[in-house]
Amino acid sequence: xxKKSELINTIKAYKEKQExxxxxxxxxxxxxxxxxxxxxxxxxxxIEPFEAVAQNVHDKAIGILDSAIKALEDRWRANxxxxxxxSSYQIGLSNIIKIIEAGAITSKEDFINIIDVxxxxxxxxxxxxxxxxxxxxxxxxxMLIPKDNREYNKKILNDLRNNIENYINPFNxxxxxxxxxDSMIQFIDTRLRDDFSVIPWEEVRDL
Numbered sequence: 001x002x003k004k005s006e007l008i009n010t011i012k013a014y015k016e017k018q019e020x021x022x023x024x025x026x027x028x029x030x031x032x033x034x035x036x037x038x039x040x041x042x043x044x045x046x047i048e049p050f051e052a053v054a055q056n057v058h059d060k061a062i063g064i065l066d067s068a069i070k071a072l073e074d075r076w077r078a079n080x081x082x083x084x085x086x087s088s089y090q091i092g093l094s095n096i097i098k099i100i101e102a103g104a105i106t107s108k109e110d111f112i113n114i115i116d117v118x119x120x121x122x123x124x125x126x127x128x129x130x131x132x133x134x135x136x137x138x139x140x141x142x143m144l145i146p147k148d149n150r151e152y153n154k155k156i157l158n159d160l161r162n163n164i165e166n167y168i169n170p171f172n173x174x175x176x177x178x179x180x181x182d183s184m185i186q187f188i189d190t191r192l193r194d195d196f197s198v199i200p201w202e203e204v205r206d207l
Contacts, residue, residue: 002194003068007061008185014057014168015181021050022176043174051170058168065164068196069157075195076150079120093124100131103138111141122148153198160187 001009024046028039083089096114105111118124125145132142166172167180191199 003064003071004188004192004194004196007064007068008188010057010061010064011168011181011185011188014054014061015178015185017050017053018173018181019176019178021046021173025174047173050173054168054170054173058164058170061164061168062161065157065161065196069154072153072196075120076122080123083121083124093118093121093127097127097131100128103135105141108141108144112144115145119146122150147200149198149200153196156191156198157196160184 025043028034028042028046031039034042096118099105105114115125115128118128125148129142129145132138132145163180163184167177167184193199
């Protein structure tokens with residue numbers, strides 16, 4: 001099971017448990033046969049054991065996300081700085097740069113194949129992008145280079161982490177939180193790949 005699926009399943013399972021709890025609390029609050037003190041006591045009896053459940057799910061969800069973020073950042077690092085020590089890779093990149101500088105690549109299909117080789121090496125893509133930016137006749141090829149969205153990716157995952165912190169905790173268990181949890185689940189499912197890299201909006205719209 002991927003980290004993405006594990007996180008989705010963890011949040012879904014918690015949502016069901018928390019929704020059941022909030023429904024029981026709502027029923028107690030609407031029970032006219034109980035005194036306010038009786039209602040409070042019964043609610044406390046429900047809440048106290050659930051606080052540990054909320055904390056455990058919080059820790060598990062944060063652990064899954066932090067582990068995925070570390071793996072993603074390690075891959076980014078390996079695909080950029082790690083390539084600097086690969087002499088064969090660097091020779092190939094140097095040859096591609098010379099070909100681009102000479103303006104020898106005019107085929108869109110050929111350029112796409114080249115970009116596919118270096119798509120995860122953001123240093124290489126930055127060099128290629130800079131070369132094409134200085135060539136007024138290569139704007140169409142320039143548009144084919146994927147954007148470096150690593151900082152945006154980090155922000156998105158940090159926002160997700162904050163949402164987990166805000167909604168899955170022992171202090172936010174009385175009222176229903178199904179809507180924000182559903183939003184989290186949908187976001188993870190539609191905007192994140194299995195490795196937690198962000199799916200661009202244009203790709204989401206094409207799904």
